[in-house]
Amino acid sequence: MNLFEIIYTGSNQALAAAEGLLKQAIDQKGKAHKVAFPETAYSLPVIYAATGLKMNSLGDLEGAIGVVKSLITEEPRLEPALNAGLATAVSAEIIEAIKYALNDTPYEAPCAGHISDATIRSLGVPLVTGDIPGVAVVLGECPDSETAAKVIKDYQSKGLLTFLVGKVIDQAIEANVKMGLELRVIPLGYDVTSVIHVVSVAIRASLIFGGVEPGKLAEHMEYTKNRVPAFVNAFGPLSELVVSAGAGAIALGFPVITDQDVLEVPTLLLTQKDYDKVTATSLEARGIKIKVTEIPIPVSFAAAFEGERVRKDD
C-alpha cells in the first residue's frame, strides 16, 4: 500500500473500533450514560478543541463519530491524509472515553492513562522556560529492554518529558528505568489508543496556555506546532493504525521517527535504525536545542532527578 492508503486504512480501523465499541456501550448503558475524563475542565479535550463541543454522554459521542467520518476523505493528497490522522486521534479519544465511562479505574499503575489538568498546569512553567526542552512520545516495542532503557534514559538525562505507550513500558520496567511524573517518564497505557492522553496534554496546553478558543482547530494545530516541542518515536513493526496515529501527530506538528522502513517525509517522518542516534535525530527533527551542557558524572544528572527520593534500599 502507499502511504496515504495505509493512513486511511488505519483511520477506518480506528473509526470502526470506536463505532463498534460505542454501540456496545450504548446497548448496555443507554445513551444518557455519563462520559467524562477525571480532573479536567475540558471534557474530551481533543474533541472539545476541534469542535468546541463538550461530550457529556454516550449519546453525545455519536455526534463525535460523525466528526471522525467527516475527517476521512480518501483522496491521495497530504491534506486529507493529515485530516484522517486527526480522525484517528478523535476515534482514539472516543475509545478512551468509553473506557473511563464504563470503568472507574481503567488504568492502574504503572500506567497513568488520562493526565489531569493540574499536572498539565504544573508542566506549563518548565515547558515555557525550556527547563523541559521537549516532549518525547515513545511508542511500540524496542528490539530489547536495554535499547529501550538507553533511549528513555537519554531523554531523561536531557530533561525531556517522556511518555511511553505499548510494550516499551514493560521493557522500561524490565531495564529498571525509574518512572513517575517527577522523573519525567510517564507510562500511559498498553493500547495504541492511550497515546491520545499525550495528545490531550498538547491540546490542553493550547487551550490553557495558548488561550486558543475551542473549535478553532487550525489555530490549535498552529499552537502545538509552534509551541509544544513534542515528537514521536515509533519502535517495532508499524500497524496501519499506528501509521495513521502518526499522521495525526504530524498534523499537530510533531515529527515521527521510527526504526522501521517507511516512506520518509523529510523532517516529518524519518527512519533511524541506529538506536544510538535516535535521540539526536529526534531532537534535530523537532529543532530542540538542549540548553544545559551535559555534566560528565557517572549518574544521570538532570532536572528529571530533582524530585527523586532516595529510598532506603537504594
Add this chain to the structure above:
Amino acid sequence: MSDTKMVSLDAMDEQLIQKAKQEGVETMWDRKVTMKAPCGFGEKGVCCRICAMGPCRVSPVEGKGAQRGICGATADTIVARNFARMIAAGTAAHSDHAREIAHVMHLASKDGNYTIKDEKKLLRLAEEWEVKTEGKDIYDIAHEVAEIALNEFGKPFGTLRFLERAPEPRKKIWEKLKIKPRAIDREIATIMHSTHMGCTSDAESLIHMGMRTALADGWGGSMIGTEFSDILFGTPVPRETEANLGVLEEKQINILLHGHEPSLSEMIVMASQDPELVKLAHEVGAEGINLAGMCCTGNEVTMRHGVKIAGNFYQQELAVLTGVVEAVIVDVQCIFPSLTPITDCYHTKFITTSPKAKITGATHIEFNEEKALESAKGIVREAIENFKNRKQDKIFIPKTKAQATVGYSVEAVIKQLDRVVNSQIDPLGTVKPLADVIKAGVLRGAAGIVGCNNPKTQHDYGHIEVMKKLIANDVIVVTTGCAAQAAAKAGLTSKDAAKLAGKGLQAVCELVDIPPVLHMGSCVDISRIITLVSETAKFMGVDNCDLPVVGVAPEWMSEKAVAIGNYVMASGIDVFLGVLPPVTGSPEVVDLLTNRVEEMTGAKFFMDEDSLKLADMMLVRIEEKRKNLEKLGLATMNTAQEDDASTTALSEIV
C-alpha cells in the same frame, strides 16, 4: 471569446494595445487579424515546397483530393519531413547559441572581459570529460574543456558526451532505438539531407531521426549552453527580482535586453554599472540606468543578477509602446522584425548586435567578443544619449509588476533541499528529499512548464491556468523561458504563492523555503530540468519515464519548442502541447507522436488546445505513473498486524 479577450490575460497589456491603436501603431495582434484564417494545408502540415516541382499540397483527408505530391510523397512523408525540419531548426538555434558560449570560454582569460566565475563547476566538468587538472592553470583547463565542447558539434566518431549523464535504462533505450546523437551539427545536417526531395519517405524513420536530432539539442547544444554559461557567468542562486512592464522607470534610462545569448547581456550588465556611463546618464538628466530583460536573455540575467523582467515574448512590442525605452538591444532568436517599424514611431533605438541576426532598418552595432566590455559600453552609450529624444506626450508606463524569486539552478535546488536533511540520517547534497516526498505522495509529481507565447492562445492564460491547477494539486512546477516570465508576472514564482498550492506542496515550500513554481532559467536551461529529473531517477534506481513527471508547453510557437518537446519526450518524459503542431494532416504521424512513440521511449505527446483539459490530462497521467512506481515497489511500504485497539472489545474494558 471576443477578439480583445483573446489578446491577453493582463489588463495592462490591453491598455497598451489600445494605446497602439490610438497612435496608429501596428502590433502582432493587428497582423494576426490581417492574416485571417491560416492556410489549412500549412496548418495541417501537408504543404511541401522543398523542390521546384512543387509547391505541392496534398489532401489531409485520405481518399479525397490529391493524395501524393508530384514526386509521389504522401501526406505522411510531407508532414514528417516538415516536422523533422522544425526540429532541425530548433536544434540549430540552440546549438549555435551554445557554440558561441563555448567560443567565449575558449576566449576567457584571467584579465580579460570573460573570466571563469564557477571554477568548481568547470573542474567537475573537466573531471567528467577526463581532462587532467592537476597543477594546471584554470584557464588552460577552461580552454581544453571548451575545445572538447566545440568538437561535440562536429566530431567524426562516437556519440555525445553528456548522454552519459542519463540514467542507465535510458541509455539502453537510446542504444536500442539507435538514436544516440553523434555530433550536433551532423544530426542537423542529416535531417536536412534526409528531408531533401527523394530521400527518406517513411514517417517513422523521420520521427526517429527527429528524436536523435532533438537529443543533440537537449543533451548536446542546450546542455553545453547552460553548463558553460554557469561556468563563465556563475551558477544561479536564489535572488529577488520584479517582473512585468511596470519595472520600466520613467526617470531612468531604460534598456531592454532581448534575445538569448548571455555573452552579450552579461557585458551590458557590467557596462551599465560603469561609473563613467552612470555619470553620463546623470548628465543627460536621468536618475540612472535601468536594465530590463525580455525573453531568454532576460532570464539569463535575472537568474544571475536579478535584473528585472520586463516581460515575455508577446510583450516585446508592448514594451516599446510605453515610450520610455531608450534602446532595445538584441542578439539572436525570437526578435520580432516588427520592432523596426514600431521603434520608428518612438524615440527608441533598435540595436542589433549579432551578424547572425541582422534586421533591416535596425541600427547594427556588431558586438565584438574580443573587446566585449568596450563594445557593450558603446552600445549602452547609444542608449543614454537617446534619453533626450523621448517624446513626452507618448509616455505611458503601466503600473503593474510583481515580486519574483528566481535563480533555481539544479545546484541551488539541491542546496535548498539540504535544509530538510536530518544530519543524523543522510548526507547533504543529494536529491533524496525530493525523491522522498514524491515517493510518499506528499508531492504527487513534478511538471516542467516551458515555452513561448502564441497569439493563437490568450496571452499567458495557458501558462498561468496550468500552473495554478497543478500546484493546487500538489504538483511542483519548474519553469523556464517565457512560461517562467508569465509565472513571475503572475506572482507565482514568489514564496507567497505557496498559499495557492495544495497542502502537500505548501508544506514542502515552507520546509524547503522555495516558491511553488521554480524559475530555472532560459530555454537552453531546460537542460537543467532534464538533469534534475535524471538525477532523481538515478537516485531512485529507475528511468525518467517511471517518474510522475510531465513536460508542458501551453503556448509554444518556435521551432526551438518543437526540438525541446522532442528531446523531452525522447528522454522519457510525457509532453503536453497546448498548441497543435502542424501534423494533423497525417494520421500516421499523429499516431506515432501521441501513441506509438510510447512503446519506444516510454513517453509520448498529448495535445489539446484547452489548457484546463490539458492540465486534467496531466494529473491523470501523473497518477498513472504513481501507480507504476507502486508496482515497482518504490512508493509503497509494509505494515504489521495490529493486535489491540481495532479489536478492542467492551469485555476487555469492564
